[in-house]
Amino acid sequence: MRARIPPAAPVVGLCLMALVLEGYDLLMYGTVVPSLLTYTPWDLDATDVGMLGSLTGIGMLVGALLAAAVADRWGRRRTLLAAVVMFSTAMGACAIAPTPEVFGAGRFAVGLGAGVLMPTAAATLIEFAEPRARARSVAMGFVGTCIGGILAGVGTTGTQILLNMFIGSHYPASSRATGLGMALGVGRIGAIVGPTYGGVLVAIGTGTNWQLAAFAAPAVVGAILTVLVPQRTPIRRSAQTRPPSAAADIDRKAVS
Template sequence: MTQPHAAIAENPKKEARTANWVAFIICTALVFDGYDLVIYGTVLPGLLADPSQIGAFDTVAAGLLGSWALIGVLVGSLICGAVGDFFGRRRLMLLGIAWFSVGMFVTAFATSVTAFGALRFVTGLGLGVVIATAGATMAEFAPAGRRQFYNAIVYSGVPAGGVLASILGILLLNDIGWRGLFMIGALPLVLLVPIAWFKLPESPRWLLARGREQEAQAASHRTGVPLIEERVIQQVGTAPQKTGFAAVFSRQFAVPSILLGLMSFCGLLLTYGLNTWLPKIMEGYGYGRTYSLFFPLALNLGAVAGGLLLSRLADKGGPQRVIASTFVLATISLVLMTFSFPLPLLFTFIAFAGVGTLGTQVLIYGFQSNYYTTNARAAGVAWCASVGRFGGILGPIIGGWLAAAGIGGATAFYIYGAVALVGAVVTVLVPRQRKLEEAEHKVEEIVEGRTRDSIPSEQLR
């Protein structure tokens, strides 16, 4: 029997090739988001110990300093949400990659705490644009039936970047210092932007949603991306009449948007809190500074492997239950990390915690990207990312407060575990997208020939 998606795709091979290029470009960009996230935690012990680098600062200031990039991401995401559904995916992605690359390079020359924090904020602006655009873009190019998997590939770039930062920190920190590690973060400007310029197309679905019919059909022909689903969504009335943030807070999406934002809040609080403070927490358990760098490596490796594996389950059975389950897994793993287990078992629990924290956030991005219709997608993802950044900002600050108060690592793990449990509850409460399910069912009927007359034949492509 012909698979439904194969029947609606004008050229499945061309569509798959386009999706693979888009996934590669976005994933590589997000690798450097993850790199930026973890590299600060990697170099933080050295900056605290050596005031000659950017000046003297304490652990509370370190938590605040770690949050400046996240504040920039928050602002960048909100700006992207305001304009992304009007200006398209391609231009914003190119701008965001170039912006954060330059920001990371210039940060390497900071000589004061103030300058370092300001440049981290500037870098975050570009990262926010990339993060908010990434999910919307991939959702519109990924083949139907594989969208969670493609989103997992894309957003696995974040923990993969964490792995890269951990490895380079272990291998190169003593040789090139923290400044050299930040310069590495500028590589996308010279390596990725030229590829993206030629290989990242504008979304045919976005063009159609904006009423640019001829351009949408031409883009569909070039990329192999079918437009039938977008046409059915418009015909069924699935999408709200408004665009951007106005659509996100329409009657259809308002309550889900709040809950989806809270999911990201919990996921990113865990992600940024653990990546910033895990090396320092493990030092408190008696592990040396160099040795403790292996713990973020285990955390991020677990997230990459777990996110990709679980995305296949999410495509088959829906992402909601999978995400709720991985949040619970995070709670259990974080509690177990407080016990004095043998080192191999401890690394196992840290890897499972990675699945339940960073891996969960990978699945959350995919869930959010596909929950919204095209005319609200960039704004919806940006809204969720922005609410999430408040959690990301709070995560390092909580770690800083606990460290300054001399409170042990067990308390930090319990707090983060409780946040994961809240995330599971919020996930369960997100209502189903019944209108979108109705549109998907109608697409299947059209493919099977039962309602083919409902859409003119020339528009089935």
């Protein structure tokens, strides 16, 4: 008899709540940029603020690669809890930061925790969902990021949700968090460059139309590359290729 997979609803709920916090932590930065620019003691310009924003992207790059290294081995549940504690504590440190350097270190730590959380949560959501409901489970869980963003006063992460599902479906359960972590780690290079890129555009006085075009161009390139990815060969479920006891052991280790 094949090991019974626990229902997905509790997992979706827990991941949603964690991602609400993560979305709020990440996207709140955009709402405080005007305050940073007008805070006289720190004397920051648009380029400085862009560099501070890039530190979160660097942290997410490191965090995603860290998740790739440890999530499937250490256990996804423990990895999720550690990530939430890290980025929430770091955001509190940012709120009381006495200097730009301390604030930047806090933003890096926020990104580190968020970088660990995203691939781990996506892998967990895919693992517990039935094959036909995987896209729905990932979308429902990552609605938390959108809710957190709304609480912070900014937009949507629909594209990230679709990419997580697209990437995660290409890996077997035993290495899904590793694959997602590696892919999202590479993606964070854009998150590192983006804020500085935007800060430079603002600093040199580029018009709004040119700014929109400058940020739309990478999105168009990304869409084209996604279309060019070869269609995957279906991967047999581990439970079908291993004895029931072995499949159950893998499931327990993946989420313990």
